[in-house]
Amino acid sequence: MDELCGFTFEEFALWMERAGEKRFRAAQVFDWIYRKGATSFEGMDNLGKGLRERLQASLRFPLIKLVSIQDSKDTSKFLWELSDGKLVESVLIRSFDRRTVCLSSQVGCPARCAFCASGRQGLMRSLSTAEIVEQALHIDRYLKEKGERVCHLVYMGMGEPLENYDAVLKSIKILNDEKTLHISQRRMTVSTVGISPMIRRLAGEDLSVNLVLSLHAPNQHLRKKIIPFARKYPLDEILTSMDEYATETGRDITYEYILIAKINDAEEHAVELAALLKDRQCTVNLIPYNPVEGLRLERPEKNAVSIFRDILQAKGIRTTWRYTKGDDIAAACGQLALQTAETPLIGVGT
Numbered sequence: 573m574d575e576l577c578g579f580t581f582e583e584f585a586l587w588m589e590r591a592g593e594k595r596f597r598a599a600q601v602f603d604w605i606y607r608k609g610a611t612s613f614e615g616m617d618n619l620g621k622g623l624r625e626r627l628q629a630s631l632r633f634p635l636i637k638l639v640s641i642q643d644s645k646d647t648s649k650f651l652w653e654l655s656d657g658k659l660v661e662s663v664l665i666r667s668f669d670r671r672t673v674c675l676s677s678q679v680g681c682p683a684r685c686a687f688c689a690s691g692r693q694g695l696m697r698s699l700s701t702a703e704i705v706e707q708a709l710h711i712d713r714y715l716k717e718k719g720e721r722v723c724h725l726v727y728m729g730m731g732e733p734l735e736n737y738d739a740v741l742k743s744i745k746i747l748n749d750e751k752t753l754h755i756s757q758r759r760m761t762v763s764t765v766g767i768s769p770m771i772r773r774l775a776g777e778d779l780s781v782n783l784v785l786s787l788h789a790p791n792q793h794l795r796k797k798i799i800p801f802a803r804k805y806p807l808d809e810i811l812t813s814m815d816e817y818a819t820e821t822g823r824d825i826t827y828e829y830i831l832i833a834k835i836n837d838a839e840e841h842a843v844e845l846a847a848l849l850k851d852r853q854c855t856v857n858l859i860p861y862n863p864v865e866g867l868r869l870e871r872p873e874k875n876a877v878s879i880f881r882d883i884l885q886a887k888g889i890r891t892t893w894r895y896t897k898g899d900d901i902a903a904a905c906g907q908l909a910l911q912t913a914e915t916p917l918i919g920v921g922t
């Protein structure tokens with residue numbers, strides 16, 4: 573069976589025509605699910621009963637089932653059950669009038685970052701396009717009941733988005749479409765640990781999404797220890813591909829750096845990082861590590877973070893350092909799951 577939310581509008585219009593239906597029927601169905609918040613074909617009362625039954629028999633929708641919502645001050649964590657019983661999560665981050673959804677792209681993650689629960693279990697499987705799109709769709713419906721809507725998307729949840737390239741790319745196109753949630757690509761951010769061939773490919777897609785690299789170390793030697801997956805791709809190659817992305821798209825690049833005490837937070841690391849990023853069109857986002865039970869890693873002293881930031885700024889590197897929980901969550905996929913969890917997470921490698 574086809575997955576309804578895996579279709580672009582054009583694909584679905586074609587699908588309807590092949591099924592002997594008029595094109596405007598496709599627009600009606602999209603209007604029901606993306607605007608009116610329908611969660612089944614049953615209530616689509618401007619479609620005939622026969623058509624509703626045929627759609628029900630041929631299309632899978634909804635594909636993901638809400639298990640729970642955990643609220644904290646500025647975030648809500650949505651836990652979803654997939655049709656094979658696996659669990660993933662998305663996080664809604666509220667910041668003033670901005671509503672950002674952090675999407676998962678895989679169950680588990682191949683990157684195995686040392687500080688991340690998702691990485692500890694490795695990759696279980698990639699999500700389909702529809703499984704990604706539905707996370708945003710259902711949260712948008714939840715917000716609409718409060719008179720709000722999703723306006724920003726970050727692909728920073730469980731998984732490495734560029735390891736699920738086709739599904740992620742298609743979900744970007746679907747969610748950007750005016751017949752769906754119509755979220756501007758400039759308000760979408762893809763976060764990667766750095767897969768240079770895929771970054772280059774993304775640069776050639778004629779998109780305007782923001783790109784974030786989880787850097788976390790100023791050299792390949794240390795980076796391999798923090799992100800084992802990084803062994804595959806030399807750091808200089810990754811940075812060159814990031815530069816190409818910035819040139820091709822005109823978008824600024826963000827480098828995220830999770831500061832972990834006694835691992836990557838020394839002054840010499842800051843000096844090395846500044847040299848690495850010198851003359852690059854970028855911003856460094858410093859994120860003090862939030863300790864996670866079971867992982868013997870520590871949060872750096874506030875003073876160490878200030879010194880690190882000051883060194884970067886003195887050398888002309890644009891640097892941000894955010895304190896709020898929501899921003900921290902938005903800034904690091906592994907930290908995302910962990911910071912909001914009061915209980916062990918789902919497929920998130922606990």
Ligand code: SF4
Nearest residue numbers: 681685688691905906
């Ligand atoms: S931090 Fe992100 S990239 Fe690293 S293992 Fe976790 S989910 Fe994967």
